[in-house]
Amino acid sequence: MASSKETYCLCGQPYNIGQFMIECDCCREWFHGSCVDVKIYQSDDIDKYHCPKCSQTYGPSVLKIRTNNHRADRYELGAESKSAQIGSPAWVRALAARAMRPVPAALQRMRAYQFTEEFVRDNEFTRPILFNTPEGLDMQMPNPATFTVRSVLRYCGAQLEVEVIDVRRQSTLRMPLGDFVDYFETPPEQRDEKVLNVLSLEFSDTSMARLVEPPAMARRLDWAERVWPSAERPPRPAVQRYCLISAAGSYTDFHVDFGGTTVWYHVLHGRKIFYLIPPTAANLALYQQWSASNQHNEKFFGDLVEWYGTAELLPGQTLFIPTGWIHAVLTPEDSLVFGGNFLHSYAIEMQLQIYEIERKVETPIMFRYPLFESMHWYAGAHLLTLLRRHNEESQDEDFIINESQHKYPAPDLPSLLVRGIKILTNALKEWHALKSTDTQKRDNIPKCLNSVQLVRELCRELRTLEKKTTSSSSKDKDYKPKNHSPSKSHSKKHSSQNTKKSLKLTLPKPIMHMTLNSEFKDEKHNKDIYQETKVYNDKDIVYQNDRGYTTQDVKTYNGVQEKVYIDSKEGILSDKGYTYAYEDQYDHETNGYIDRHGKKSGSVLRIKLE
CATH class of the missing domain: 2.60.120.650 (Cupin)
Structure with a gap:
């Protein structure tokens, strides 16, 4: 191979290892295929190549003579007595003729x-x-009505090197994406039975990835x-x-x-x-x-x-x-x-x-x-976390006293997953043992992972899982249902559990009040006086209440016997009932008596609840 400092071709550029070049069989000069319009997939068909200058003297390039249509090498001698090879045009046509x-x-x-x-x-x-x-x-997916192979070229670039399979030869070659698209857009009858296939165009790093x-x-x-x-x-x-x-x-x-x-x-x-x-x-x-x-x-x-x-x-x-x-x-x-x-x-x-x-x-x-073993090391770390979490949740179940406290027990790991973790652990153990003698095994272990500790922890968690599984299966085997027939102690316990405690309700004091005209007023500026009525000796006792509670904030209790003191006289309120407001801020409360002050008359209404 000539030195990289030398220049070649009509363009006068140095040799580029990533660019296809062809040698002239007359002048022995090298030319870039793109400069002399020769594609890499066409070079196998040329027997003697003549550059543009030499072709003027010696004529055009000489092509090989085909000898068969059923072998990988269509110029193979003595092909008549040999069987068809996979990928050849004759073989592909025979396969397509088979019934589905x-x-x-x-x-x-x-x-x-x-x-x-x-x-x-x-x-x-x-x-x-x-x-x-x-x-x-x-x-x-892209819109099939507008997306074509030319769209792939636009997103990925014409100079992107792609691996192309020559179907007849079942071999791989590399070529610019632009050259392949030019071939693909050629009508099939003009491809000279040259069948090319792109299978490994991974485009995650291109602008086409977002489509x-x-x-x-x-x-x-x-x-x-x-x-x-x-x-x-x-x-x-x-x-x-x-x-x-x-x-x-x-x-x-x-x-x-x-x-x-x-x-x-x-x-x-x-x-x-x-x-x-x-x-x-x-x-x-x-x-x-x-x-x-x-x-x-x-x-x-x-x-x-x-x-x-x-x-x-x-x-x-x-x-x-x-x-x-x-x-x-x-x-x-x-x-x-x-x-x-x-x-x-x-x-x-x-x-x-x-x-x-x-x-x-x-x-x-x-x-x-790519990076197959490294991926499995990372998967081992991920599955270790999954195993550890499952074992911890299963262990917590042993400390639960009341069954009702544990509504969602830890689900069992799928048997397919557990078997896979065991097999992966054995593989990681083997790869770890080989890292001292195999540099590739050592390089495949991610630097952020401690392989010794990871394998040890996986084995430990698998043993814990196996013990838990064995223990739970033995418990299920020896399980005997308890007799839940009712008894006195059980009835008392059940009745005590069902006893409801009284609730103390505290409702917020309203800020706005709606008047009869459906207008809202701020409580701070509300001058309306709401009245409460008590019944004493078949007479209504009306006292004024400036607290402004609405009927939505009151509740009526019927049949409550109350003593009421008016002007130092004691009486019993009738069972017609009275209204009681939540959050009622009374002036003071002592010895079961409640004093309420009238606003206009200044009279005091003392009520004792019994």
Whole structure:
């Protein structure tokens, strides 16, 4: 490779490792593909390249001669006697001609309100789920009437490097997004059977992120949202928002999403066909053998297992695929799809199992879930807090004397979650033991966590939970209902508990009063005199009351015998009753007597209540 200080091409710029360049077979000069109008995906078809200057002397570039339509290399010699390879145009056409297999065991259709965390927690999310409409999923998508692939280019930028899959070769290359969009907008009949597929355009850091919001269930379960510290460095793995741009004829061979993640897809334009295989022990063992085989690109994995199902995804539909499911995808027509991946607490066992398979078949790091082990360390800390809180609430129940004081007992942790925590604890224990000899294991442990203490505390809380579970089960087994037949002591106790204490009511003194003319007056300036009437010896005794209580603040007690003293004479009030006002501020009260002063006559009315 020439020195980076040298200049090349018609533009006279130095070599750039991130920019595609091609060498002229005549003058041996290097040129940027963008300067001589040669795309990276076209270079494989060129046998001898002639630069613009040399083409004037030696003629145009010489293309390779095709020999077949069923092999990954369409220029392969002796291809007639060889079988078709996955991804070739002939093979894709044969797959598209197969009949659909809508097996109920491979797909369930639901409405959004049925897909809840309780549904996942109860281990019901074991099959892919298809939603016909996005209503109720609480997700945000661009308007399909106005949003196109050109819109993706506008939001993400033409120079953004994207990974593109050459479907025929089943290989990956990198190219600017602008070049891919130019290819995608070319009519299919003019693409020269070149099929390209973009699957890993993660756009969380672009301006397009505000247009797409994953479904609410994905956000609620996602460890990246729940357990990864927001201020932690490095930032959380960016796998929540993917844009998939697939040309007609694209095919993605059987795979399990990295790290055993759960995945969701929403079709904005086009159509997708999924080939679905459940993650049974036998199927995963076959998948591991098939992935490690050198001939796996000539064998359709669906024919090796007991059965597989298909699901067709149309515009406006959404598909959730649970952890571990082995699936392939065929794109019959140009498609624009949004999707995302997430790890969660109810799939720990399968996630770790897929991670181990990836390690055994030596899956390249670029195709694995980023920071997988670090995410599980953070999840361990999160689940430790959950375990500790549950054990403390369960312990509090043992100290409750009165059963009525505990209306809401601590609910049991789901068995699926408890099993996952145990498996995760064992994995963390193993990773911690290897950190002394494996630098990668050591680097995967977050700096803010004490791995020794975390593993120890998880084991302790799991033992506590197991003891509580064993104790409660033995109590339920030995439980004998008590005889609650009524007795004298029980009746007395019950009657004493039902005895109601008298209540003392204190009402606030009104500030405004409504007159007969429906006008409100301030109490401070109210000069009206309200009168109270007592009956003594069949005569009404009227005395003036300047306190201004309204009838809403008084209550009448009938049949109360009262003694009244007027001019030092004692009498008994009749049982016609009298009015009594709450918050009545009397002048003074002594020995059960109450003195009330008239305002005009100055007479005193002394009342004794008995």
